[in-house]
Amino acid sequence: MELQEPKRYEDHIVGRNAVMEALKSGRPLDSVLVARGERQGSIGAIVARCRENGIPVKETDSRKLDAMAANHQGVIAIAACKDYVTLEELFAAAEEKGEPPFFIVCDELEDPHNLGAILRTAEAAGAHGVVVPRRRSVGLTGAVYKASAGAVEYVPVARVANINDALGEMKKRGMWVYGLDMDGEDWCSTDLTGAMALVVGSEGRGVSRLVRENCDFVLSLPMSGRINSLNASVACGIVLYEAARQRKGIKAINRG
Secondary structure, three states, X not given: OOOOOOOOOOOEEEOHHHHHHHHXXXXXXXXXXXXXXXXOOHHHHHHHHHHHHOOOEEEEOHHHHHXXXXXXXXXXXXXXXXXXXXXXXXXXHHHHHOOOOEEEEEOOOOOHHHXXXXXXXXXXXXXXXXXXXXXXXXXXXXXXXXXXXOXXXXXXXXXXXXXXXXXXXXXXXXXXXXXXXXXXXXXXXXXXXXXXXEEEOEOOOEOOHHHHHOOOEEEEOOOOOOOOOOOHHHHHHHHHHHHHHHHOOOOXXXXX
């Protein structure tokens, strides 16, 4: 049987008519960039439709748009490389496998290479999905697709309006929430076998205050060098594989 190429999208949709048609067709869009101060005519209609569909609109210096494309008419849409799913669909994915839910929650992660690497590790470690916020976060861009080495095709990504509300829903459904941050419990002495969500913070600020307060536990990695933190995707990968080890019942060697 011949394998079909996965459906991919061009990153940029340029110009007012092209962006409006993409919105009308329901094509998945990560965000829409609008020249700062532009709100008249069809730009206003584009912004309104974006709001109706929950698509972030980002005001941008026109010089940045000039560098991205010619004849942009004050608007460029960034296409998502794959459709987002709902939180409910992540629960359904876990139920279909007969496994306790295992999610990664990205709290305002901004680097596409970090998100791509997390998606790649999540797929390999057996996670059921990744959750990202609608705003102040990188989405499913072409750069994320490339960094994930195609894992985007296999790991569903839910985009939510509010991370804290999503964590509340997970808790209602019996999940434990583990934040990955400094000054927490030892990462490898915590039971990670049940229904769980691992929260990874942004590259510069870490897990935000309100999100940290909504975590049931905070996990930390030992730092023996002069650098006080790891890259977000590296730290996430270490804990994901500890969770995978525990969930598969693989025994750790005890030489004591």
